[in-house]
Amino acid sequence: METLRLSNLSAIEGVQHHIFSRHGGCSQGDYASLNLSLSVGDDDGVVQQNRRMIMEHMQTTCLAFLNQVHGPQILTVDQQSFSNGIPESLYIGTGDAMITDVPGVALVVLVADCQAVLMADPVKRIIANVHVGWRGNVNHILCRTITEMQGRFGCNPEDLQVGISPSLGPCCAEFVKFTHEIPERYWHHKDQQNRFDLWALSREQLQLKGVSPENIHVSGICTRCRTDNYFSYRASKITGRFGAAIQLGGP
Template sequence: MICRRVQQDGLAWFRLALLDQFPELEHRLWTRCGGVSQPPYEGLNLSFSVGDNPKRVSRNRSLIQQAMGVTELVSVGQIHSKNTLILSSQNRLHYDREIQGIDILITDIPGVGLLIKQADCQAVILYDPETRVIANVHCGWRGNVQNVLGQAVDQLREVFGCRPESLRAGISPSLGPCCAEFTHYREEFPEAFWTYQIKPMFFDLWRLSCDQLIAAGLRSEHIQVAALCTRCQAGDFFSYRRDRITGRNGTVVALHPS
């Protein structure tokens, strides 16, 4: 099974078999189930920027932090950029607020959870078992256009000495090819992306991200897609495409304290 669903204490999440091979790594692809937010953010909304009550969002974040056993949960204000925040054991900082304008999170510090929020965009987890460095990347279609995944791999190589062929990648639940409709794709996508069109105006962004990771040096067998569409599965996921005013799902990765 590529992706398995786990439910405990009223919360539910998915896990990827590829990443479950590493006992030192903790990852959870959170569903909307559980949590204390009320409609239209009902469930485990993890975003402060969608209009939800901040106290409820804080409570939801506390729930996932406690469930994962991480000492710190780091989140940023995502803007569909290639900007990177690196939390290194060499210059450790503590963040009690969201730094704005970041879409790539990287750390080698055990116990620090990296949270990416999404409602149809992909969260892409990267892990190097050789150097024990993790990244979590916010990748929507604008991120694909900018090749944010290639940027993340470059940062891992340049800052931490990671070899791309050693990296593992997991792609979260997100907008599937069944629902990724772009009526103005000729203006939004470069012509090279048009080959990812599976039928008129519908695109396979999962395959696009896989190909961008492979182009960055990853091996195809080291990449796994959850293959769960957020727009289709309303019971498990928030979706901006489906509901417009709604919450945000969360994907978290962390290194277990040694």
């Protein structure tokens, strides 16, 4: 099972993260092979088997998922969420960002072109994982996730380390209807072929919120160009979702 890591997040003691590729799982056909999504038409039993495989790989006891909808909700799981113990699989709810201070809970965002934005505060020991499509950029979900981390856990944006997963690159993020979809203040991220640099846009939003530029690591891998390694919705409408996971504690 191949996983990608970002050096700034790897350097934090007591935090583990894994960005899985599409390889190493059991799904067949369009979903081959490490599809982790239960809502794209793949066989549920096989997806559960894939999820158990990443659990083993991470040596974790709990995988937490969202019902991702490109919406505004930010969900937090804290110690009080687990009065009955930590389950193996946790469905946190409908939303596109999750935050936790609980060791042993792996926050998993599923993507195929969108960005999974992994965050860790090594000082306050808080992590977050955010699903960011262009709608998420337009809705300022990164900024609002950090605001929640500040308000609820006292995080300082300057302490945050952030990693951006493989996702649609500036080579492939063409928006034909950008005048309706993307506010004019972001058009400086567009080239002459109406392709947006969404990596730069996320970076700009993070920096405006106070994250240090050197603490933002972008994988720089375009999913649509690299369907050999990742799922891409723009490349094929029927496809799987790969996972990006972050957890406090573990090996």
